[in-house]
Amino acid sequence: MxxxxxxxxxxxxxxxxxxxKIVVGIDEVGRGAWAGPVTVCAAVTGLRRPPTGLTDSKLLSPKKRTTLAQELHSWVTAHALGHSSPEEIDGLGMTAALRLAATRALDALPVRPDAVILDGKHDYLGTPWAVRTVIKGDQSCVSVAAASVIxxxxxxxxxxxxxxxxxDFCFEDNAxxxxxxxxxxLRELGPTPHHRLSWAYMDGLPRWRHLKRVRSTPEPVGLEDEGQLGFDF
Structure with a gap:
């Protein structure tokens, strides 16, 4: 395509x-997953010509993503990753967990950005960062696309x-x-220690529903994820 x-x-x-003078692009991956962390990359790219084929990671084959990521590691001016664990997602909610992961990535950069380009329409980062949100920024902005792939x-x-x-969960295939x-x-074995236990999919697991965690603070309207909405098993 x-x-x-x-x-x-x-x-x-x-x-x-x-x-x-220093602009960083930020993108996340794993927000809609049922298991594993949410991961955020902050990438500073300058204004150099990007590697051929750079775009939103979701548009690339696994082989192309891996090859491109290896090239990006040496091409970007700077980059850093931040993660929020399933326990943090359950305890804080996804919006706060995203903010935590992004802050960890930004704090790990060797330079402090003057401005942040955030993929999407919601600013989950906030002050003290100067944020510009860009819908489909992972397709249109070089720095965000680089962050997406990494x-x-x-x-x-x-x-x-x-x-x-x-x-049995084949996380290597479904991430x-x-x-x-x-x-x-999930139906047969129940959730692993890496699952997000506050999400609505747990309601579809009668044998394991007693393990569900309840968050006291709901997600803001418009920031829900598919995993939080649940599915019929």
Missing amino acids: AYEPPTHSVERSLRATTGA AKVRRDAMMAELGAEHM GYPSPVHRAA
């Missing part, structure tokens, strides 16, 4: 209108490691997202 490659137009605009490849590798520990194999394993 043909697609328009990302550009530096938003990065250039932020430099011109705000005086920002985050996706890293989290997939983490889930493959968990898959070796919990072979913790709902799939027929994942659902069947």
Whole structure:
């Protein structure tokens, strides 16, 4: 499928209108999964020509993503990853967990950004960061696309490691997202220590429903995820 490659137009605009010298792109992966962490990458790319084929990680094959991520590691000016665990997601809610993971990524950068480009329409990061939200930024902004690829490849590798520990769930194939194999394993074996126990899919597991955790603070309207809405098993 043909697609328009990302550009530096938003990065250039932020430099011109705000005086920002260091602009970072942020993207997350794993928000809609039932198991595993949510992972955020912060990437600083400057204004150099990006590697050929760079785009939203979801538009790339696993092989292409992996190859591109290896190239991006040496191409980006700086990047860092942050994670929030399933326990943190259950305890804080997804919005706060995303903020925590993004803050960890930003704090791990060797430079402090003057402006942040955040993929999507909701600013889950907030102050003290100067944030510009961009819908489908992972397709249109070079720095966000780079963050998307690096985050996706890293989290997939983490889930493959968990898959070796919990072979019936095939995390190496589904990355913790709902799939027929994942659902069947949940019905038979119940959740692993890596599952998000506050989510509504737990209501569809009568044998294991007693393990569900209840959050006292609901997610803000518009920030819910598919995993929180539940599925029929």
